[in-house]
Amino acid sequence: EVQLVQSGAEVKKPGESLKISCKNFGYSFTTYWIGWVRQMPGKGLEWMGIIYPGDSDTRYSPSFQGQVTISADKSIGTAYLQWSSLKASDTAMYYCVRRYSWDAFDVWGQGTMVTVSS
Amino acid sequence: QSVLTQPPSVSGAPGQRVTMSCTGSNSNIGAGNGVHWYKQVPGTAPKLLIYDNSNRPPGVPDRFSGSRSGTSASLAITGLQAEDEADYYCQSYDSRLSGPYVFGTGTKVTVL
Numbered sequence: 001e002v003q004l005v006q007s008g009a010e011v012k013k014p015g016e017s018l019k020i021s022c023k024n025f026g027y028s029f030t031t032y033w034i035g036w037v038r039q040m041p042g043k044g045l046e047w048m049g050i051i052y053p054g055d056s057d058t059r060y061s062p063s064f065q066g067q068v069t070i071s072a073d074k075s076i077g078t079a080y081l082q083w084s085s086l087k088a089s090d091t092a093m094y095y096c097v098r099r100y101s102w103d104a105f106d107v108w109g110q111g112t113m114v115t116v117s118s
Numbered sequence: 119q120s121v122l123t124q125p126p127s128v129s130g131a132p133g134q135r136v137t138m139s140c141t142g143s144n145s146n147i148g149a150g151n152g153v154h155w156y157k158q159v160p161g162t163a164p165k166l167l168i169y170d171n172s173n174r175p176p177g178v179p180d181r182f183s184g185s186r187s188g189t190s191a192s193l194a195i196t197g198l199q200a201e202d203e204a205d206y207y208c209q210s211y212d213s214r215l216s217g218p219y220v221f222g223t224g225t226k227v228t229v230l
Binding site (some may be wrong): 035044047062095100101102105106108109 | 152169210219224
């Protein structure tokens with residue numbers, strides 16, 4: 001079965017760093033783009049950025065450029081989203097997604113809840 | 119700030135037909151880029167419902183249909199059922215943006 005399995009919920013303090021993960025199962029990791037989507041509490045979906053694990057080509061939404069870093073380790077089939085200094089406004093659910101044909105996202109991870117609070 | 123606008127809510131009685139719109143511009147929907155729809159039941163991850171304007175992935179009932187015209191797209195649900203109560207989001211590609219994927223503002227469907 002094709003799946004994306006994300007790391008567990010995190011509770012962090014402002015200023016701390018964080019790296020969350022998304023591991024693929026059931027398909028060739030290097031042949032599909034993997035993206036990240038933010039959903040703040042009670043709000044809609046926001047596209048953050050995307051990476052092609054085959055060559056690590058990465059694109060960011062202007063809203064998230066410089067705020068997060070997206071990476072991938074193709075040897076273990078895992079994509080990452082990381083912050084160097086978290087803010088309270090980073091509190092949200094984060095989903096990884098697989099980009100399908102026609103630029104749709106056909107596989108979604110279960111989500112990782114990140115809570116940033118002092 | 120989303121570039122795709124959806125009505126905040128729509129509602130209908132069981133068995134009825136409801137529709138929701140997704141309004142974009144000439145740099146996304148109007149440029150011929152595909153529109154995709156997702157259903158999100160509260161507390162769960164979104165699920166792809168319609169891709170490339172009107173195509174259903176395997177397992178999606180034919181009660182769900184999508185269309186595109188000009189700079190807008192729409193999703194219709196016929197024979198509304200209780201399990202259709204959820205949030206629905208459109209998504210497309212915007213050729214004007216360097217980070218090119220955009221989601222709609224989302225529509226809450228309530229089954230009366």
